[in-house]
Amino acid sequence: MPSVTIKDVARVAQVSVATVSRALNGHGNVAEEVRNRVFAAAKELRYTPHAAARSLSSRRTQTLGVVLPDLHGEFFSELIRGIDQVARAQRLHLLVSSYHGNPEEQGAALGAMRGRVDGLLVMSPFVETPSLLGEHLEPSFPAVLINSQAGLDGTAVLGVDNYGGAVAMVEHLVAAGHRHIAFIAGPTDNFDAHERLRGYRDTLARLLPDVPARVLQGDFDEASGHRAGRDLLASSQRPDAVFAANDMMALGCLFAFAQAGVNVPADMALAGFDDIPLARYVHPALTTIRVNIAELGARAARLLIELVAGEAASESSVISTELIVRESSGTRLPPPRSP
Amino acid sequence: MPSVTIKDVARVAQVSVATVSRALNGHGNVAEEVRNRVFAAAKELRYTPHAAARSLSSRRTQTLGVVLPDLHGEFFSELIRGIDQVARAQRLHLLVSSYHGNPEEQGAALGAMRGRVDGLLVMSPFVETPSLLGEHLEPSFPAVLINSQAGLDGTAVLGVDNYGGAVAMVEHLVAAGHRHIAFIAGPTDNFDAHERLRGYRDTLARLLPDVPARVLQGDFDEASGHRAGRDLLASSQRPDAVFAANDMMALGCLFAFAQAGVNVPADMALAGFDDIPLARYVHPALTTIRVNIAELGARAARLLIELVAGEAASESSVISTELIVRESSGTRLPPPRSP
């Protein structure tokens, strides 16, 4: 990073720093000939404005803060990619921070963003999110929550339609002729998990009021799915189908079944949620709910940019999901892959 | 973000801003009682220092810049995770930027980091990297390249031992009894791809001097692997084994074989490179080379932090790889999974 400053450019171009600033920022009211001199000088010196100085005086950082619970795995990768896509289209930077699932760290991460970002994208999948955020987020500061419970104040929230996805899956399983449908739930303090469970319960009660819900506790990772699968096999009453709250648990369950010689879907149907890349590669391919994560990130970023510009009212909405029927749910497919 | 400044704290604590600064930054030479007053005031006002202002006067941003060719997929996700792990341990922030595989954008991304970061982590897997970077990176600015060709100057480079990994794989395939080993190469302008190809060629020439190398062009994605697989099947001389320069191409190849009813490894052995999560789930599980990407990111970050502190001389090194033998290479395994 060269330490050539606006002063150097001004000297070479023989104008004041004010004029350099105006010329470089395209402020229009600069004589053609002067502007050219400034540009030439800037180029010659390989001048790049000093971001911190600019931020300090302009009150704009040209960067968006992204505060996530973790950075690991495809979900966050896709989310960041979606955010990045729209940010760069607006020449905005991304300050990324993970709080490693630790609520305290989340507060620190939020605080550390001050003076660094023009707005905040935060994902906080805790049930107690509102109070957590209330302490660290000024209501007046542009922010949009991702996949989180609605804040107390009017903070915008963008999320996946977890409830709708779970509803669609249960409807599908029931339509495929399954009656006893067990559910492997995600962590109890996770908002996504909570919504998916709610969708399962509501739909089962609606479609098959006489069949009791059956919920096994999981925590979204493969091992817990495996455990749940074994418990199911060991129980006196095997269900017709198992709906796992996410694909990783469904895979764990699938392996448990495979080890026990239980055939999916012939002996037991299986479905997941998320449509991770693995889902279509395992055998049998996994019926699941697709969630367009990049789209979620992109929409959140767009909304935030509007908020920063003072254009939009904070409004919450939801990204719709898509049922992806593959072999594991025991439904006969028309053509292999419809576009 | 509250707009309470150091002045407010000074007023409430009844001291000068200089004292507030010293107290909050732990400069020691502040009276116990005064320090307490300052802390109390800061807490009461929920004061958070303004990062841009601090950076401007202290010449330190407490953030590391990360400039990557892309943000998509597991590799970058893992890399960022590794970097994040060490950065946060030092309370450093991460400014992440993707240049979307576009060399021009890379220059812009690099330039935009000025005044925002204390050091730069850049991955530039182009063969022409040195000249590209020379234009935008001041030699005096702390930077470490990741998985890139060595810079002209003394810039530190950290990378994966692609060459060594390819050597190990060819040795393994030969030891398993395969002679005609085809190679599906990655993009010609990609440095990783280049090194892997070199490892293949050298080792084949060394171990089986009479067998000609056979290289098909790919571009690291599944489709190109599929294409190469079909070409191989259509050719008059089928090889005994196929070594793809990365797992995605190996998977594409595997699907091409499966479609054609060619059994792996009975009819043809197959191996990849990277050990992506899918590798162990496909059937047959894929023999591949594991690369610890998070470790790569972590080591790069550590090195950069030392450079920023002026502690280390820039030195280049390489992350070793590990041969993961699974079914696809046609070797009989001892126990299923050795730890």
Add this chain to the structure above:
DNA sequence: CTGAAAGCGCTTACAG
């Protein structure tokens, strides 16, 4: 269209 000057919020020698 252009310049001199104030100010953004901090840190850090320099005095005392």
Add this chain to the structure above:
DNA sequence: CTGAAAGCGCTTACAG
């Protein structure tokens, strides 16, 4: 141990 002041590199009314 503490304060007054300069300065970090920019932007932006305010004059002209």
